[in-house]
Amino acid sequence: xxxxxxxxxxxxxxxxxxxxxxxxxxxxxxxxxxxxxxxxxxxxxxxxxxxxxxxxxxxxxxxxxxxxxxxxxxxxxxxxxxxxxxxxxxxxxxxxxxxxxxxxxxxxxxxxxxxxxxxxxxxxxxxxxxxxxxxxxxxxxxxxxxxxxxxxxxxxxxxxxxxxxxxxxxxxxxxxxxxxxxxxxxxxxxxxxxxxxxxxxxxxxxxxxxxxxxxxxxxxxxxxxxxxxxxxxxxxxxxxxxxxxxxxxxxxxxxx
Amino acid sequence: xxxxxxxxxxxxxxxxxxxxxxxxxxxxxxxxxxxxxxxxxxxxxxxxxxxxxxxxxxxxxxxxxxxxxxxxxxxxxxxxxxxxxxxxxxxxxxxxxxxxxxxxxxxxxxxxxxxxxxxxxxxxxxxxxxxxxxxxxxxxxxxxxxxxxxxxxxxxxxxxxxxxxxxxxxxxxxxxxxxxxxxxxxxxxxxxxxxxxxxxxxxxxxxxxxxxxxxxxxxxxxxxxxxxxxxxxxxxxxxxxxxxxxxxxxxxxxxxxxxxxxxxxxxxxxxxxxxxxxxxxxxxxxxxxxxxxxxxxxxxxxxxxxxxxxxxxxxxxxxxxxxxxx
Numbered sequence: 212x213x214x215x216x217x218x219x220x221x222x223x224x225x226x227x228x229x230x231x232x233x234x235x236x237x238x239x240x241x242x243x244x245x246x247x248x249x250x251x252x253x254x255x256x257x258x259x260x261x262x263x264x265x266x267x268x269x270x271x272x273x274x275x276x277x278x279x280x281x282x283x284x285x286x287x288x289x290x291x292x293x294x295x296x297x298x299x300x301x302x303x304x305x306x307x308x309x310x311x312x313x314x315x316x317x318x319x320x321x322x323x324x325x326x327x328x329x330x331x332x333x334x335x336x337x338x339x340x341x342x343x344x345x346x347x348x349x350x351x352x353x354x355x356x357x358x359x360x361x362x363x364x365x366x367x368x369x370x371x372x373x374x375x376x377x378x379x380x381x382x383x384x385x386x387x388x389x390x391x392x393x394x395x396x397x398x399x400x401x402x403x404x405x406x407x408x409x410x411x412x413x414x415x416x417x418x419x420x421x422x423x424x425x426x427x428x429x430x431x432x433x434x435x436x437x438x439x440x441x442x443x444x445x446x447x448x449x450x451x452x453x454x455x456x457x458x459x460x461x462x463x464x465x466x467x
Numbered sequence: 468x469x470x471x472x473x474x475x476x477x478x479x480x481x482x483x484x485x486x487x488x489x490x491x492x493x494x495x496x497x498x499x500x501x502x503x504x505x506x507x508x509x510x511x512x513x514x515x516x517x518x519x520x521x522x523x524x525x526x527x528x529x530x531x532x533x534x535x536x537x538x539x540x541x542x543x544x545x546x547x548x549x550x551x552x553x554x555x556x557x558x559x560x561x562x563x564x565x566x567x568x569x570x571x572x573x574x575x576x577x578x579x580x581x582x583x584x585x586x587x588x589x590x591x592x593x594x595x596x597x598x599x600x601x602x603x604x605x606x607x608x609x610x611x612x613x614x615x616x617x618x619x620x621x622x623x624x625x626x627x628x629x630x631x632x633x634x635x636x637x638x639x640x641x642x643x644x645x646x647x648x649x650x651x652x653x654x655x656x657x658x659x660x661x662x663x664x665x666x667x668x669x670x671x672x673x674x675x676x677x678x679x680x681x682x683x684x685x686x687x688x689x690x691x692x693x694x695x696x697x698x699x700x701x702x703x704x705x706x707x708x709x710x711x712x713x714x715x716x717x718x719x720x721x722x723x724x725x726x727x728x729x730x731x732x733x734x735x736x737x738x739x740x741x742x743x744x745x746x747x748x749x750x751x752x753x754x755x756x757x758x759x760x761x762x763x764x765x766x767x768x769x770x771x772x773x774x775x776x777x778x779x780x781x782x783x784x785x786x787x788x789x790x791x792x793x
Contacts, residue, residue: 260684263687263688264687265684265687284690285687285690285691286690287690289688289689289690290690293688294684296684296685296688299682300549300681300682301681302549302550302551302680303545303680303730304730304731305680305735309677309735309736310681313677313678313681313685313689314689316674316675316677316689316690316691317689317690319674321671321674322671324738369689
């Protein structure tokens with residue numbers, strides 16, 4: 212088996228009075244796609260930010276490619292691990308192309324400017340997320356879904372092997388939800404590892420092989436999604452009745 | 468981006484032209500040839516013209532340095548608090564300087580004492596806002612901004628108090644100081660050096676700032692040590708503001724509007740925006756000061772009035788143009 216790209220030993224995460232997890236051992240390997248499910252306020256975003264090294268854990272250690280995260284510089288973390296935030300503010304004017312190009316930041320030295328190749332790469336990625344022709348548009352003229360795709364483009368320009376995504380499908384229409392998840396699955400097939408917070412259980416069933424359930428009291432359930440996800444576990448997780456249906460040989464979960 | 472890069476040489480030419488215009492304008496006419504000899508040759512000629520030129524040059528360079536400092540400080544402050552409404556005075560640093568300066572005037576002090584106490588007041592205001600905003604470790608732009616705005620309001624009240632208890636004879640000097648005034652024309656060397664230092668420190672951080680305007684989390688995710696960069700921004704922007712305030716009092720508008728004008732003409736990359744803002748801010752203040760001392764000559768107007776008169780229509784025009792191009 213591949214060594215994990217990102218792993219945690221006895222990880223404890225706490226925010227305010229909320230215990231999100233304790234003694235959690237995660238191992239995220241190349242070729243794996245993980246979904247994180249949990250109710251609002253269960254701490255999904257906080258867990259993701261902790262795994263990205265943006266806030267210190269309460270206890271335990273996180274390792275990125277075998278190196279303890281707390282001893283790595285932000286820059287070397289950002290070359291290997293990328294995070295797509297739940298929302299990206301843009302109080303100042305900026306073009307779509309410039310916004311995608313900030314993904315190159317960790318790869319450039321202090322005195323380096325973005326090269327023609329960097330710009331080509333950014334344009335190619337903008338094409339992948341269906342934003343070609345938008346290069347010179349101002350970011351604040353984009354719709355919510357277009358901004359979301361731009362945030363994904365920035366992450367893909369950064370091109371880390373370990374990708375953490377916080378509700379990447381927010382604001383996206385049905386077509387673009389599946390387009391985005393397919394794009395991510397391709398990255399996984401090419402050797403990346405993905406951990407993403409999702410709200411649609413059926414996206415997890417269809418695109419993720421592993422799942423983490425945050426129960427909201429410090430307890431977590433993790434493992435293969437095909438083994439863990441069932442109507443009973445999900446009903447308890449969401450404190451709401453969930454039923455499983457089968458349609459064209461695929462499992463679907465919906466509220467009862 | 469290529470078009471944006473062309474603005475830098477243009478702004479450089481604008482800066483030179485504004486300085487030449489400042490040297491040529493005034494109640495005593497100066498010819499090109501005299502300007503040339505006075506600037507180029509050794510200063511042995513003690514004619515009236517060369518003395519006037521020296522005075523005008525000192526004042527023009529002071530104005531340029533002050534405008535540059537304010538615009539650069541404004542651009543940095545806007546990134547620091549992630550708010551387009553921020554200007555160099557938003558954290559109350561000029562308020563602290565003004566209170567100290569007015570107290571010095573009240574005590575009848577002038578010259579170096581006035582300058583020294585203004586700088587001391589600015590440093591004290593800096594330490595106060597930084598210490599209070601930091602609290603127990605958490606240091607967010609919103610908290611810094613709110614602390615600064617509240618402290619600035621407090622300084623404002625103290626300024627009004629000092630004005631209220633001051634004798635009438637002091638009033639005019641105090642009001643001119645508060646509105647911004649270049650007529651004392653100290654040596655421009657300290658301010659110019661501070662401007663150069665500010666550019667040398669902030670320019671290498673340009674790409675970091677491009678990311679930081681999208682928030683601390685995004686910056687962290689892209690490999691930036693946000694708290695380090697923000698501490699540098701705070702210290703630098705505050706020192707630049709303090710130097711500008713000491714040089715010329717509180718000149719409004721330049722620090723708020725010049726960075727935005729630069730962004731509106733397409734200079735959104737901070738590696739271009741910072742030097743461009745320094746050049747444009749310097750030029751604007753030189754032009755404004757030249758107008759301030761010539762339009763109602765021999766009477767001199769506070770330069771802050773002119774910066775607003777020039778800046779408001781220019782800014783509104785660019786803003787309208789941008790909205791209609793969408």
